[in-house]
Amino acid sequence: MKINKIHTSSYWLLSLGLLLVFQQSMSQDLNSYIEQATVNNADLRAYELRYEIAQEKVNESNTLPDTDFNVGYFVRTPETRVGAQRARFSVKQMLPWFGTLTARSDYQHAIADANYMDYLIAKRKLGLEVAQNYYSLYATQAQMLVVEQNIQLLKSYEELALNAVSIDKASAVDVLKLQIRQNDLKAQQAVLDEELNAAKIQFNAVLNTDDDAPVLIADSLVIPLHDVEVAWSTLDQNPELLRYDKLYESITQAETLNQREAAPKLGVGLDYLPVSERADMNILDNGKDIVMPMVSLSVPIFNTKYKSVSKQNMLKHEELQAQRNQRLNRLKSLFAEAVKNKNTARINYDAQSKSLEQAKDAEDILLRSYETGTIDFNDVLDIQEMQLTIQINQIQAVQIYYEQAALINYLTNL
Structure with missing residues (x-):
């Protein structure tokens, strides 16, 4: 008995190690797709060029008048x-007055920093889009696999029914019901196959690659035992909020430049x-x-222009502060919703896991009853349909969990 325990423990450790390696491999595949999208995306390239143009304007600002x-x-x-x-x-x-060139350069640097935040936001949104499309592909592919497994299961039930018919323990109607159910699942499988093909084309479109390029998706995903706690304070590092900070700084530098230009x-x-x-x-x-x-x-004896610009800059500061507060509240709302959906997905996944075990137990009881000749194939169909529903719900829970995890990653800048 002691030797068996050692073997069992070793097998469990080996399985856990393989699971960790598999999940790491899946993560690497997703990261490679995100990197590919980052390199190929035309919109992201446009943001990058805007940033480069803004940086070049720094050199432009360090010049004297003609x-x-x-x-x-x-x-x-x-x-x-x-x-x-x-x-x-x-x-x-x-x-220009002393310090004007420095103020102008600082202002252009602040504008370039704000443009870089736009680039980061676009890059992270693209990564989020790739991740969510990836998990949607996984869900469709996993559902196809589950449907195929259930078709094979029904075929084994059909053989039992045919044997039962041959010994007058079941009717031909039971066989037909099992065949009809298989037809339904085959139709569902064909629909999922169409959805998968369309989803792959859409995924490749996000990557900006060929429509028929192969897409490698993880065969199986599981929800980890423990989640990493994420604090609300990490929202402050979101590029969408940092962008407002950079814009605020650019207006501060614009006011400094305005004061220098108002000088003789x-x-x-x-x-x-x-x-x-x-x-x-x-x-x-x-x-x-x-x-x-x-x-x-x-x-500048008539300096109404510079006074007006100063007032405009003050109002822009207030406007940006209001916009930042509004965006922070929106991010908090999205964060709370994502955390709720992620936790709900975990609860549903655990509940479906328990239900699936109980459905398997019910299936075992039905199969054992076949030996006594008391099997009811209507119950078999009910259990099979119940198992399929549970498995589909479990896959959807995994999809929601990882999609919400990707959204939390975007919101908190992890």
Whole structure:
């Protein structure tokens, strides 16, 4: 007896190890599909390009205003004491107030960060879509397998019924009922096969790959014994909320930039005027060119524009705060609903597992009663239909559990 216990324990550990390896393999397959969708998705690429454009605008913002170059030629040359002025060349450069370029760069950095949040949101939504499609495919495939198992089970019952008919323990009606039930299941299997083919095409469309590309789905999924507890506070790390934080920061930087642009602007320049020598006399500095450095100051006396922009930025802050609070409440609602649905799926799965064991026991009792000649094939059909319903419900519970787990993962940024 001791040796048997050791063998049983070893078998249980081996089974558990194989289950863990299988679930890890399933997770790797799903992750590979998510990575494939991330690489191939055109919308996600568009978000990525927007982010790259926003980053490039940082370089654009670190530039001074254009330098002005002017050239003029005197049609009628003005005479001066040292000679006639022939032309005029000037260059001028406006300089923003101290810290303006830094403020402009910080503002563009904040805009780029907000664009990156849009990219992350799109990426995570795509991952959620792939996961939910994957689990839907699993459910359809698992239901097909269960229906096939029940068809084979009915065939074995049909053989029993035929044997019973041969010894007058059952009627031909019982055989026909079993055959009709098989026909129903075969039709159901054909419908599921159509659904599976359509679902695979839709799945490949999400991956942006060929419609007939093979799709590998886990053969069996089970609900784990224990769930990882997820705190409400993790919702704050959701990219949908972080996006509002980045937008809030961009408006703060926009206001800083607005204050810098409301300050005076400096300008430096240089005028150069070539002068022709006078031929009628020889004087000091005869024909000496004129060089005139210049400094200018641009003062926004009428600064209503900048005051209005400051008020707009303040209102945008309030608007974003209200939107963030509203979105946080929505995420909390989705989180609570997902946790409830996930826990409900576990409860239903456990209940269906117990019911399936009891249905198996009832089936065993019916099969044992066949030996005494008291089998009722109406009861057989009832038990079979009950088992199928239980198995389908159990598969749906697994599907809901993993779909809600994927949603919780999206909401909490795990």
